[in-house]
Amino acid sequence: MATTSRQEQKATTRAAILRIASDEFDLHGYAATSVARVAENLQMTKGSVYFHFASKALLAAEVVRVSFDVWDPLVRSVDDHALSGLDAVRRLLVDLAQRYTDDASLRAALRLMREESPVRDRLPEALGVWAGVLRRYLDQAVGAGQLRPGTDVDALARHLVALFLGLQEITQRAPTDGSLAEQVEDAWETTLVGLVRTH
Structure with a gap:
């Protein structure tokens, strides 16, 4: 005892x-x-x-290692709501943006990885984890015919991670342009419209 x-x-x-x-x-x-x-x-x-x-x-x-666990509750929430494909990707990115806003540990991890520090070399590992999570749902989107034929889901997953990090940086420097979640929503509507398959 x-x-x-x-x-x-x-x-x-x-x-x-x-x-x-x-x-x-x-x-x-x-x-x-x-x-x-x-x-x-x-x-x-x-x-x-x-x-x-x-x-x-x-x-x-x-601090950086623990931040990799951010996806576990986000993925559970998506699965609990029976979301898949592009609906799941959108929900994940918006929820991640909200988590970033509310969670100092995630903000700290991203800052540590982007500035000069002994853990900066962990960035590729972190981005690989993030892209891997998104790839799971992008594969579902391909299977459901939601994306245009020939879409490179690996490249798209990496692009979405880079897009999120770029929006995070912009929001840090110009917070009056709206919250990170709002920026992600706007980017979803404008950036991905060319990839979605139309019937």
Whole structure:
């Protein structure tokens, strides 16, 4: 029983560190974030943080790794609503945009991967995961005859990921142009119209 309690406490502390570190990386980036400030915000010692994460680089890497899990609840929601094909892709991208707006850990992960940091080389891996999720539903769209014949679904999946990241960057720099979810909706209507098969 005591061992289980210690394990639960360790997991709780680790999650709290990741939450605060995500806030710091999101707001300040890798270079300006310090383990000391993370510890101070948690009312812990630096040594306690280093017990869980041996370096700031490892802490940042875990923030990025955990962000890959963002798709699990989004995919479950799509499947629970029995969406498939292009309807599923649209829902995934809009929900991802909302998640980005609400979730500092996802914003932190994307910032860490696009700026100079020890985890920048994780970007191709992350984008591969994202494109793989979208490819699943784009394949359904092909099977359902929703896309024009000859559509390269691999290229389209990568394009949609790049489109999302570009819109995210634009929204960061010009927030008055609307929320990221709104930008994604607009892009869906304008960018993909040429790919959808007409009957």
